[in-house]
Amino acid sequence: MTEPNQLLVGLFPTIQVQAEIEAHRKDWWWPKDCSFPPEERLHLTLQYLDDQQGDAERRLRAALAAVCARRLQLTLDSSCTWNxxxxxxxPSEHEGLRRLQRDISCVLLQAGFSLQVRGRGWNPHVTIARDSERAARPISLKPIRWTATEFRLVRSHFTHPFRHEALASYPLH
Incomplete structure (x- = not known):
C-alpha cells in the first residue's frame, strides 16, 4: 500500500547553499546504514498539509499568494543529530523566519486547511541525513549564509524513488 501524497510549503536553498550544506555533510562520520536526501531536495519546512486537488488546491494556492513577506537573510550555524x-x-534564531511560518499557517487555517506543523513545536531545520544514530559531527559548522527569496509549494510523492513535484513558488520581497 502506498502512502498518500503530502504537500510541503518550504524554503529551498540555492545551488550554492546546497553545495555548502553538502560540504558540511561530508565532514561528518556517518554510520553505514544512514540515508541522505539529494541536494536538490534539501529544504526548510514551513508547513505540511494533506494533499489537495481541484478547487481545494486552487484555494490553497490563492491563500499562499496572499502571504506578503520580506527576503530572509538566514545563517545556518549549528548542526546535530536529534533523538x-x-x-x-x-539556522540561528530569526524573527522574520518565525513570522513567515506563522503568516503561512494563519492564511492556511483561515482558508480552512488542517495543518500538520504546529507553531509552538516548529523547529526550523534542514534535514541532511536519516537513520543517523551514532553519527559524529564536526566540532563546528562554518556559518552558511542563505538569502531566501521565495517559498515553494511542493507535492511530495511517497513512491520509490521518493520525489518532489514543484507546484508553485511565491516571491519574498
Whole structure:
C-alpha cells in the first residue's frame, strides 16, 4: 500500500547553499546504514498539509499568494543529530523566519486547511541525513549564509524513488 501524497510549503536553498550544506555533510562520520536526501531536495519546512486537488488546491494556492513577506537573510550555524536519528543543520534564531511560518499557517487555517506543523513545536531545520544514530559531527559548522527569496509549494510523492513535484513558488520581497 502506498502512502498518500503530502504537500510541503518550504524554503529551498540555492545551488550554492546546497553545495555548502553538502560540504558540511561530508565532514561528518556517518554510520553505514544512514540515508541522505539529494541536494536538490534539501529544504526548510514551513508547513505540511494533506494533499489537495481541484478547487481545494486552487484555494490553497490563492491563500499562499496572499502571504506578503520580506527576503530572509538566514545563517545556518549549528548542526546535530536529534533523538529520532535525524541529522540536521539549523539556522540561528530569526524573527522574520518565525513570522513567515506563522503568516503561512494563519492564511492556511483561515482558508480552512488542517495543518500538520504546529507553531509552538516548529523547529526550523534542514534535514541532511536519516537513520543517523551514532553519527559524529564536526566540532563546528562554518556559518552558511542563505538569502531566501521565495517559498515553494511542493507535492511530495511517497513512491520509490521518493520525489518532489514543484507546484508553485511565491516571491519574498
Amino acid at each position: 529520532n536519528d535525524v541529522s540536521v543543520v539549523q
